[in-house]
Amino acid sequence: MLNFKLSLPTKLVFGKDEHKNVGKLISPFAKKVLLLYGSERIKGNGIFDDVTASLKGSGIEFVALGGVVANPRISLVYKGIELAKQEGVDSVLAVGGGSVIDSAKAIAAGVLYEGDIWRAFNPETRFTPEGRVKKALPIAAILTIPAAGSEMSNVSVVSDDMIDDRGLKTLAESEFFMPRVSIINPEFFFTLPKDQLANGVSDMMAHVMERYFTVTPRTDLTDALSEATLRVIMKNAPILLDNPTDYDTWCEIGLAGTMAHNNVLGVGRLADFGCHNMEHEISALYDIPHGAGLAILFPNWMRYVYKEHIDIFLQFAVNVMGVEGGFRDKESVILEGINKLSRFYRTLGLPQTLGELGIDGSRVREMAERLTGVAYGNEEFRHGFAYPLGTDEWEKILESCL
């Protein structure tokens, strides 16, 4: 096991009606809050009213800003920062899924940041001492889509606004991005369209798998916890296709989504995150759902790298996918496990080729080069911490995804 630090300052508040306590929960740090959300749907379904009533009940003023979209844009972050400064808010409350929470993090940091907050995200500047996020307004979140795990993570993913050949989707990490309070009421998930369920499940499974497929030797506990989490997700998600208002099943998915990315499952082991970064390049150019891109990438990535660390992929096939092990050839067990994963994604209605999303091979090389930095004239950066792959290798994986 590797040395590690684990810090989880987010108070997680989970269950029916808990969003109605938001005022009381954030009152220790909020007098006037920026209430950030996505579509206007939350005004039709009562969530907005419940939340604002709770804020008022605790004497907390608020300024509301909607319009965050999937693959959230820096332009709305700028707008939020300006509004927050103008109104003198002291905190940011996100009501939404990962895109809203990620944008809230960028705004909360941006209000106190010297210069353009994009520098904290831009790969060219984010690792410099000046680029780093050094403080942020306190953040709270009310989750409406279980997927990204942003409600208990230190990560924010934002895209610039040029979804064209110069588009960039990138992330920043900071301890100041951890929400102080996150509220999950699984009843909010009842009305999610099936594709959002599927994309969310794919994203949370990817968060577990990015950590699970390590090369660190002897990580028994986090292996077993990760396998347990994946099995529970795969057991429960299909139930929701036919029973979208099954509260107890949504509880499992909602809690699993948070546990998948708060790094409890990742301590002491080298995570990879190559597929995540590759997917960001795909959705930067094509604006596809992150979860769909991950569902296509993962099986193909696994087929490409499994020989590097046979044991963990074998363990995955047997312990997660339930492939019969015994005295069979290891590789056939592994490949059967990968095929079963692919069929599971299909069960949820997820695509398994880029072609299904209308993406052809014309920009495959470009995406690989953008990932490794070659596209920007930099020295090639091999992506994937556990299995570092160069431009040619990522190109091959993308080709196998077509």
Added chain:
Amino acid sequence: MLNFKLSLPTKLVFGKDEHKNVGKLISPFAKKVLLLYGSERIKGNGIFDDVTASLKGSGIEFVALGGVVANPRISLVYKGIELAKQEGVDSVLAVGGGSVIDSAKAIAAGVLYEGDIWRAFNPETRFTPEGRVKKALPIAAILTIPAAGSEMSNVSVVSDDMIDDRGLKTLAESEFFMPRVSIINPEFFFTLPKDQLANGVSDMMAHVMERYFTVTPRTDLTDALSEATLRVIMKNAPILLDNPTDYDTWCEIGLAGTMAHNNVLGVGRLADFGCHNMEHEISALYDIPHGAGLAILFPNWMRYVYKEHIDIFLQFAVNVMGVEGGFRDKESVILEGINKLSRFYRTLGLPQTLGELGIDGSRVREMAERLTGVAYGNEEFRHGFAYPLGTDEWEKILESCL
């Protein structure tokens, strides 16, 4: 799943040599610290020197106080409070196992408590508004024995000093008891005697099982995470009997011990804790190791209550103890699982009867009555949140332990 709140403000710092960073880690809140420890052994093995050198390196003053014993006594807590006040310390650093960390929590709260801190522990007063802990000095811990999970829990267990017919071993819970920083260097465990390994393993398994044997329906994720944790503990602990300096194996046990009691495994489900409270009565009167008492109680408690919630005990037998399920009679599967658990305890050298610890049946009724409060002239309080049992029932369980 039940509604829940999860708050884990402890920064966990894990791995080789990390104790040497203690000064830097606690410097945000410590200028002058009370360094609390148990036996003088830490002065012979270099830990004390490493820790104090790190404190000095960060310009942190310290006052040292040793002498904490297993089943820690309130008298030493009083001594610590007095010393802390006299020296004007601003924080408490525990270097030791659960007893030292629990005592540090009591001291940290006691310094800022109005009146006698024992009132925060005494069952008669601890639930009153005046009794509750409302603040505490910041606490940090360096763990030397993996067992109690106190390094990331909100609990402190302390005994009064009269280990006779009026002895009391009791606990207080408070959010202010969560350490700010806890450091685990598994190398410290290399020199633990085998009985401390065994007692520690029994304690951490009990922390998982107290939460696991619930009556809450549909707790898939926490069930699966708990089963995974128990399997990993049971796989790794026996390795250490013959290989006490196996660092990677100690890492698994060290991390499992912390995860077992930080409540990640307990969210959304009703835990029991009947056996824990019963064990406190045994060790209050007989001063036996907590882990040994739990290893005796658990199988007997399971045989007494399993019919109340067949499914979870069946799941335990199959998923944790590896009993073949299939079309067999459920009860025989469950009983085989319990017998296998008992044999596992034996493998570690743990007792399976009270007689082995020199305890006869003479005070069995008294212990049961103390647990339920009848001994103090109170109305009977049935102990165990999931399986509430009265005096007669606990008496029967204790008799089956003889």
